[in-house]
Amino acid sequence: TRHAPLFVLVFAAGCQGGLGAGAPLGRSAPGDDAGTSVPSDDSDDAGADARPRPPGPVGRVERCANAVDDDADGEIDEGCVCEPGTERRCYLGPPGVRGVGACAEGTQRCDQAGLEFHSWGACTGSVLPAREILHNGVDDDCDGARDEPDGVCVPQADERDALCGNGYDDDCDGFEDCADPACVGTDACPMPCQDRELHCHGGRDDDCDGAVDCDDAECVGDPVCDPGPCPPGQTPTYRPRELAATAGPSSIRDGDGGPRMPMSCERGRCDPGLVAVQYDDVFTCVPPPPPCPDGQHPQYQGGWGCEPGCELVVHYGAIYGGQNVCADRPDLECPPGQVPTFVYETQRWSCRPTCDNGLYDRQIVDGRLVCVPC
Numbered sequence: 001t002r003h004a005p006l007f008v009l010v011f012a013a014g015c016q017g018g019l020g021a022g023a024p025l026g027r028s029a030p031g032d033d034a035g036t037s038v039p040s041d042d043s044d045d046a047g048a049d050a051r052p053r054p055p056g057p058v059g060r061v062e063r064c065a066n067a068v069d070d071d072a073d074g075e076i077d078e079g080c081v082c083e084p085g086t087e088r089r090c091y092l093g094p095p096g097v098r099g100v101g102a103c104a105e106g107t108q109r110c111d112q113a114g115l116e117f118h119s120w121g122a123c124t125g126s127v128l129p130a131r132e133i134l135h136n137g138v139d140d141d142c143d144g145a146r147d148e149p150d151g152v153c154v155p156q157a158d159e160r161d162a163l164c165g166n167g168y169d170d171d172c173d174g175f176e177d178c179a180d181p182a183c184v185g186t187d188a189c190p191m192p193c194q195d196r197e198l199h200c201h202g203g204r205d206d207d208c209d210g211a212v213d214c215d216d217a218e219c220v221g222d223p224v225c226d227p228g229p230c231p232p233g234q235t236p237t238y239r240p241r242e243l244a245a246t247a248g249p250s251s252i253r254d255g256d257g258g259p260r261m262p263m264s265c266e267r268g269r270c271d272p273g274l275v276a277v278q279y280d281d282v283f284t285c286v287p288p289p290p291p292c293p294d295g296q297h298p299q300y301q302g303g304w305g306c307e308p309g310c311e312l313v314v315h316y317g318a319i320y321g322g323q324n325v326c327a328d329r330p331d332l333e334c335p336p337g338q339v340p341t342f343v344y345e346t347q348r349w350s351c352r353p354t355c356d357n358g359l360y361d362r363q364i365v366d367g368r369l370v371c372v373p374c
Contacts, residue, residue: 237275237278
């Protein structure tokens with residue numbers, strides 16, 4: 001389906017410094033005074049002096065005595081005078097996640113800077129939001145929930161022996177415990193001869209007829225036994241599409257509809273009948289993806305599914321490194337006070353409270369207000 005040309009409107013200054021170099025943005029929403037910084041909830045002195053020092057990379061001005069990185073340059077209250085030898089709590093991440101889940105404060109010490117005055121040193125030991133990891137019991141992305149379905153499965157070990165009864169897919173191949181062929185016949189998954197070949201990969205003769213996996217007539221037509229699109233000795237390999245990072249303010253443009261995980265043929269990555277997928281920078285051997293309907297392509301997110309192609313390209317601003325990421329169109333119905341937000345950690349749309357141009361930019365896509373990382 002072809003869409004009408006995409007028009008994108010950036011609200012207010014945005015968090016990329018749309019007012020021009022040196023224009024202080026603070027965290028003002030449209031209609032607010034763009035030169036007024038909003039004090040952090042942790043501030044001990046809401047009326048602290050805002051020193052006219054050079055702004056950080058997104059045009060903000062650092063405020064003293066609030067233990068917040070106002071100018072987004074990776075330092076807190078740099079150049080601000082303090083009491084020698086004192087220490088205090090500090091945090092370099094978004095204020096809203098401070099103390100939530102794995103996100104923890106660090107410490108900052110007042111040290112001598114030069115010969116005449118003391119100023120705050122680096123904030124050390126703080127833990128920032130990270131990609132959610134499945135089955136580790138930790139709220140890695142600091143959103144108040146653990147082991148969410150959209151988290152990343154990180155292979156810990158081969159699924160065998162003692163791991164075959166722990167309730168996790170330890171090797172991230174899409175099969176958990178006794179459903180994994182590697183567990184069949186272990187103490188946790190004892191299994192006598194079956195009436196038929198249960199799995200067409202894994203190297204086990206499930207029905208004890210002397211024919212293993214794809215050599216068994218019952219596996220004819222199974223996707224695992226399809227010779228696939230690659231020459232002998234090469235593995236179909238799926239990896240996330242790489243879009244080079246670029247400079248400039250956050251934006252959204254039309255994509256080309258191509259797959260977000262294109263396939264290539266690479267030598268010797270997996271056993272015959274399996275494909276390799278790169279998921280969260282780790283390669284895993286898994287059964288092939290299912291056929292997808294027209295206009296959709298295989299997508300691996302801890303398991304195979306069919307997703308639309310690269311409908312949109314979301315460009316992050318300087319705070320999130322200028323990344324370019326493929327996305328589908330934001331077809332969400334959000335409750336009042338929330339808008340579709342392209343979440344940095346998951347690279348998917350989710351309903352979130354309307355952003356304030358602090359860490360996410362407001363934009364219009366297909367006539368709707370959305371928020372994207374900046």
